[in-house]
Amino acid sequence: MPHPTTATTTAGQVTGIDDERLVHNSVYLDDKLYAHEQRTLLGRVWNFVAHDTDIPQVGDYLTVQVAGNPVLVIRDESGRVNGFYNVCRHRGAQVLEGAGQCSVMRCPYHWWTYDLNGELKGIPGSPAYENTGFVKEKFGLVPIRTESIFGLHFVCVDEKAPSLREFLGPRIIEVLGTPLETVPMEVIHKQEWAVPINWKLVAENQRDGYHVPFVHPIFRSASPASPYEIVDNGHAVQWTKLDYERLPEELKGSTEHALPGFEGGGGYIMTLFPDLICQVRNNYFMISSSVPEGIDRTVVTRRIFGVVGDDEAKRKIRMAAAEATALASYGDEDVPVLMRQRAGLANWTVPHSLIARGQPATEGTRGDDNRLRQWWQYWRDYVGATTNVSPFLEA
Secondary structure, eight states, X not given: OOOTTXXXXXXXXXXXXXXGGEEETHXXXXXXXXXXXXXXXXXXXXXXXXXXXXXXXXXXXXXXXXXXEEEEEEEOTTSOEXXXXXXXXXXXXXXXOSEEEOSSEEOTTTOOEEOTTOOEEEOTTGGGGTTTTOOGGGOSOOBOEEEXXXXXXXXXXXXXXXXXXXXXXXXXXXXXXXXXXXXXXXXXXXXXXXXXXXXXXXXXXXXXXXXXXXXXXXXXXXXXXXEEEEOGGGOEEEEEOOOGGGSOGGGGGGGSSOOTTOTTSOEEEEEETTTEEEEEESSOEEEEEEEEEETTEEEEEEEEEEETTOOHHHHHHHHHHHIIIIIHIIIIIIHHHHHHHHHHHTOTTSOEEEOOOSOSOSEEETTOSHHHHXXXXXXXXXXXXXXSSOHHHHO
């Protein structure tokens, strides 16, 4: 019998639907699960951290959180991009902060100094370490696995995980190569949102085509439902097509300067497990990455790419299209709805949400939930859950 002061209810219970078509609210609310995901999921996949044009020169660096670990990537004298845990080997302070350029990496606490390859080079008062067993050569910055494709740099905490190319798979590499392998591209705009929601709500929204005509007015009449395909390792590709005749007048120019391979219009939204978007909208490319910073805080960064050598007029046209279809549509439309979703999921009397649209298939139309069910299948495999419920709640 329940304790007399504990409320009970069956008001929101669901029956007659397979477990894989239900998601329990606990997966967004459980602190223990969030900590568990850092090691079992986010630490075992490849995480995008930078494009070549984020750190183009020797000594250019940026810092990011990866599976709860502070990480830095920096370009060395040979032009190689190196990744390290952003932790001084002396007392654990973060060596670098934000993004910038340096000739050496110096910890602000005790001024231990590392070169661009992470080797420890300078220690104030080094004679004091004599006869202590300390060996300077053993205390360089700890590297993190860093691999690249098409100028995109990824890191992975798990030293035993498959390579980046294996993780992406041949179909994703083929699609991603258009346009990244056919034309030199550069980051022309970067925008960031700190959203007070669980990171999985961001990841799900990226695969939810059902909401598009309702949440995004610009797509309501100008974006007919298009097919998607599910591929290996939890990834998917949603093909897109805009009816430019139905776009607002100020966006009619977005048909100009199409990227190679998209001269007839169209594009794709590629969702890489667990939470990365690579998107083409006819004349621009976008990467949307997210960093969980707590159970209810996710930082989303969207990079807009143009073509190297664009003049100001071309760049302005690309940015107008990106502003309407990738930036404003997310910050002004997706984020408020996601925050309302998060508020609703806190209601413990209605414990499940529904991902039941569509029959199991590897291909379908935008509004189906197959891409969501695929995502949760891989989530279960990584975290060791049997259903879309926090395994700590199940226990």
